[in-house]
Every structure is written in C-alpha cells, then in structure tokens.
Amino acid sequence: MDQHPAQPDPGGLDIETLPSIDVPQSEWPGHSLLRRARINAVGDGIEWPDARYEQLPQLREISLIADDGILYARLARQFNFDRFVDAATDEYGPAQPPGHVPDRQRFYTRVTDNGFHVVGVFSAATIAGRRRYFQWLTGAWVEIGLSGFLYVRDDIDTHFSEVTGTQLDETQPGATTTSMTGEDVRTADTAQNQFVIEPTVEPSPTLPPRSMFEPVVEPPIEPLTAATFPNIAPPTPVNIADLLPPPAIPPQQVAPQPPVAAEPEPAAAPVAPAAAEREPAAVPAAPVAPVAAEPEPVAAPVAPRSAPSDPTVISVLKETAAIQRSIAMALATVAHRSDIDLIGAPMIDHVARVAETFDATADYVRHCVAWLHDVLERSDVTEQDLLEAGIQPEIVDIVSLLTRRDGADRGAWLSAIAANPDARAVKISAVNDNAAPWRLRRLDAATRSALESARAEALNLLNRP
Numbered sequence: 001m002d003q004h005p006a007q008p009d010p011g012g013l014d015i016e017t018l019p020s021i022d023v024p025q026s027e028w029p030g031h032s033l034l035r036r037a038r039i040n041a042v043g044d045g046i047e048w049p050d051a052r053y054e055q056l057p058q059l060r061e062i063s064l065i066a067d068d069g070i071l072y073a074r075l076a077r078q079f080n081f082d083r084f085v086d087a088a089t090d091e092y093g094p095a096q097p098p099g100h101v102p103d104r105q106r107f108y109t110r111v112t113d114n115g116f117h118v119v120g121v122f123s124a125a126t127i128a129g130r131r132r133y134f135q136w137l138t139g140a141w142v143e144i145g146l147s148g149f150l151y152v153r154d155d156i157d158t159h160f161s162e163v164t165g166t167q168l169d170e171t172q173p174g175a176t177t178t179s180m181t182g183e184d185v186r187t188a189d190t191a192q193n194q195f196v197i198e199p200t201v202e203p204s205p206t207l208p209p210r211s212m213f214e215p216v217v218e219p220p221i222e223p224l225t226a227a228t229f230p231n232i233a234p235p236t237p238v239n240i241a242d243l244l245p246p247p248a249i250p251p252q253q254v255a256p257q258p259p260v261a262a263e264p265e266p267a268a269a270p271v272a273p274a275a276a277e278r279e280p281a282a283v284p285a286a287p288v289a290p291v292a293a294e295p296e297p298v299a300a301p302v303a304p305r306s307a308p309s310d311p312t313v314i315s316v317l318k319e320t321a322a323i324q325r326s327i328a329m330a331l332a333t334v335a336h337r338s339d340i341d342l343i344g345a346p347m348i349d350h351v352a353r354v355a356e357t358f359d360a361t362a363d364y365v366r367h368c369v370a371w372l373h374d375v376l377e378r379s380d381v382t383e384q385d386l387l388e389a390g391i392q393p394e395i396v397d398i399v400s401l402l403t404r405r406d407g408a409d410r411g412a413w414l415s416a417i418a419a420n421p422d423a424r425a426v427k428i429s430a431v432n433d434n435a436a437p438w439r440l441r442r443l444d445a446a447t448r449s450a451l452e453s454a455r456a457e458a459l460n461l462l463n464r465p
Contacts, residue, residue, distance in 0.1 A: 022065065022072040032096070033084050034073050039064070046073060054337040055083050056380075080162070081131070082106060082124045082149075091146040095131035103131065107168045107176070110158050111346070120152055121172055125180060134180055136172055141180045159337050161346045321364035327390050328371035335379035342451075343442045347374065350433055357429045369398045369426050376403040398423050414461040424462055431458045 028034040037046045048059050063074045081096050081103055095103055103126055110120035121136040122144075133149035134141040153160045165176040332351050339347035355370035368391070375381050376399060386396045401423045404413050417423045433439075435455040440448045 021075045025071040032089055094129055095126040107163050109161050109163050110152050112158055136175050141178055167344055318361055321361045324364055324368045325360050328368040331389060332371040332375060335375045335381050339378055343439055353433050354429045365395055366422050366425055368395050372399045373402045373426050373430060414458055418462045428462055431455050
C-alpha cells in the first residue's frame with residue numbers, strides 16, 4: 001500500500017494471479033524469507049527448522065526446482081511476509097525482497113488463549129516502499145515499529161489472528177479508513193500525553209550547602225508552663241478518696257423457695273363434628289394408568305460423569321485434571337492458530353466454547369476431549385503426538401473416535417460416536433455450537449440451511465438408543 005490504508009490492494013493487482021518468482025540458491029542468504037530454508041537430506045525439498053506452526057501452511061507452497069544444475073525456490077503466490085519478519089529484518093529496509101510487489105495492508109487482532117477477549121488491534125502497511133507497523137489506540141493508528149509488532153505477535157500467552165477490513169469495522173469503526181500518514185505522526189508517547197497531563201510539582205526550596213563536619217546547633221527547648229496553653233484551665237484539686245470506685249455491695253442471701261406445682265389444664269371435651277363437616281370414609285384408590293413418556297428431544301441432555309467422594313481421590317483428581325487441561329489447551333491453541341471457521345472467526349473460539357460446557361475438574365476427560373476434538377482432523381498432529389505430549393490414552397481414544405477419516409461413512413461414524421457416552425456428549429456440544437443461532441445469522445441462506453439439516457441429521461443419529 002502506497003498512500004492510504006483504505007486501498008487494500010496496491011495498484012489494483014490480483015493477488016491470486018501474480019506470476020511465480022524463482023529465487024536461486026545463491027541469493028537465499030540475503031532473502032528475508034529463504035534465509036531460513038535449507039535443502040533436506042534427500043535433496044528433493046526444502047526444510048524450515050526454525051519455522052513456527054502457523055507459518056508452515058504457506059511454506060509448504062514453496063517448491064524446489066532445478067534448471068541447468070542450479071536450484072531455485074519457486075514462490076508461487078504473494079506471501080504474507082508479516083508472519084516471517086523477525087529481529088534480523090531491516091526495519092528501515094524495503095518491505096519485501098526484490099521481485100515482489102508491495103504487500104497490501106493487513107489487519108490483525110491479538111486475543112487471549114481462550115479466544116474470548118481481544119487485547120489489541122494491529123495493522124501493517126507498505127508506505128513509501130517501507131513496511132510499517134501500527135496499533136489502533138484511542139481512535140487513531142499509533143506507529144509501534146517492528147520491535148513492538150514482534151513483541152505482540154510472538155507473545156506465548158496470546159495468539160495473533162489476521163482479520164479482514166469488514167470484520168475489523170464491526171468492532172473498531174473507522175479503523176480501516178483512518179489515515180496512518182497524517183501531518184502529526186502519532187507515537188505511543190504522543191497518544192498518551194493527549195489524555196494524561198503531567199501533574200504540576202512545586203520545586204523544593206534550595207538549601208545552602210553545609211559541611212558534614214559543621215556542628216548542628218539546635219534551638220533551645222522552652223519548658224511547658226501554664227502560660228503555654230492560656231485557653232486550658234488547670235484542674236481543680238480533689239480528694240484522692242473521691243477518685244476511688246465505690247465499694248462492692250455483697251449480694252443478699254435469699255432462701256430458696258420450693259417449686260410450685262403447676263395446675264393441670266382441664267382437658268377439652270371432644271366435640272363431635274357436624275354431619276356436613278365429617279370426613280368421608282376412606283375409599284381404596286383406583287389404579288391409575290401409567291402416563292406415556294414423552295419422546296426424547298432432538299438435543300438430548302447428557303449426564304455428567306459421577307464424581308468421587310473420597311478426599312484423597314478428589315485431591316489426585318484435581319491435580320491430574322489441571323495437568324491434562326493445560327496440555328490439551330496448549331496443543332489445541334497451537335494446532336488451530338491459523339484455522340478460521342465459516343463465519344471468519346478463529347477456530348479456537350469454537351473449541352473453547354465446547355470445552356467450557358464440561359467441568360474442568362469433575363468432568364475433565366470430556367473437557368480435554370472437547371479441546372482436542374478437531375486437532376487430528378485439522379492439523380498434522382497424530383494420536384502418537386498426543387500420547388507423547390502427556391495426554392492420557394483414554395482421552396486420545398475418544399479424540400480418535402471423534403475424528404472422521406477420509407472415505408468414512410458419516411452414518412456409521414456418528415453411530416460409533418453415539419455408542420461412547422463421552423464422545424457422544426462432546427459431539428452433541430460441538431454440533432450445537434456450530435449451528436448456534438447467532439452464528440447462523442452471519443451466513444448466507446444456502447449455507448445456513450445446509451448446517452441446520454446437518455445438525456438435525458447428526459442429533460438424530462446421536463440420540464438413537
């Protein structure tokens with residue numbers, strides 16, 4: 001982007017039709033992206049030993065080709081170089097390596113690990129041939145520089161997600177149309193000073209210098225006399241006996257009185273009830289026909305696991321649940337860091353909402369399964385990876401059951417899930433969240449109808465006895 005952030009694609013270029021670029025191996029050391037690459041042991045591909053998980057999908061699209069004995073790395077599309085800059089990138093250098101058009105402006109949100117709380121909005125744009133980085137603060141873009149951008153992007157306690165301008169306008173109106181290159185270049189200091197005024201501090205009096213060996217002469221202390229407090233009258237002299245407490249009076253000895261027997265109350269004579277007020281004679285009740293049970297609703301409730309009562313078992317359960325939950329959350333956050341759902345929201349938000357429907361301690365198996373229920377299907381993580389990370393085999397088995405394999409029949413897959421109470425509980429929660437009304441309202445009519453039909457079919461199979 002050259003001038004204004006409201007123009008997302010510089011020069012009207014179609015990003016999907018940009019020509020591929022071949023970079024010879026001799027130029028890799030000076031390339032901001034390819035300097036991280038190396039040829040694998042077989043010599044038929046490129047390895048990225050320092051790449052983060054969210055960078056791998058784009059890096060897989062770089063192919064290795066050979067022409068006249070020279071190896072080239074072919075970049076077949078325009079990359080999001082904001083994902084690959086690091087401390088070794090020249091902050092005042094060009095936006096991208098030679099041969100690439102200036103990258104478009106991109107918008108990012110920084111959210112907490114559970115995906116529920118946005119803690120920052122950021123943007124990157126190419127201005128005058130240089131990539132610059134900004135944060136949305138107090139209604140304006142504040143330039144934070146490359147180091148500030150790297151600090152928030154690589155924070156391990158949050159995750160960084162790219163959003164479109166339309167999505168950003170829903171939460172931060174005006175962010176996509178506010179200029180970043182005004183006459184007053186705002187920084188974090190200038191933005192803060194606009195709303196916070198430094199308090200006025202009176203200067204302290206200047207004391208003449210004094211030698212540490214000079215004796216200190218203190219003013220004499222005048223004795224206190226009646227004249228020092230003219231408004232306070234001296235106390236009136238009294239006898240010391242008047243200040244003593246009065247003598248204690250011994251209690252009088254009272255002879256105990258014998259208890260007086262209480263007179264019994266006269267018994268009330270029984271009164272025969274009137275004929276109209278008499279209760280009818282007991283009649284044996286006729287047998288009542290059993291009421292037919294109502295059919296099970298579409299989204300049948302799922303009973304939680306029984307909780308133990310032994311204090312020792314509860315203590316061990318809490319410790320185990322905390323460890324398993326921490327591992328599951330970390331694996332899910334990494335696996336879904338770049339995943340986006342149908343409405344354009346981070347996939348980790350859906351996963352966190354499903355997990356929160358189960359108690360993290362008393363029902364920790366289902367809670368951890370919910371965190372991991374999409375990991376095997378949407379990432380390169382395997383069952384063995386989960387076991388090696390410390391996830392219990394019971395949880396891994398349920399996650400594997402929830403994973404639909406290529407070519408598997410949907411009906412048979414859902415029937416197998418319905419036979420496992422834990423897998424069934426997590427699947428019902430995930431289906432209901434995917435088809436929640438607030439999500440369906442953001443989809444077109446065809447997609448909304450397809451999701452509603454899929455939900456009805458899934459719940460029908462999951463609720464069969």
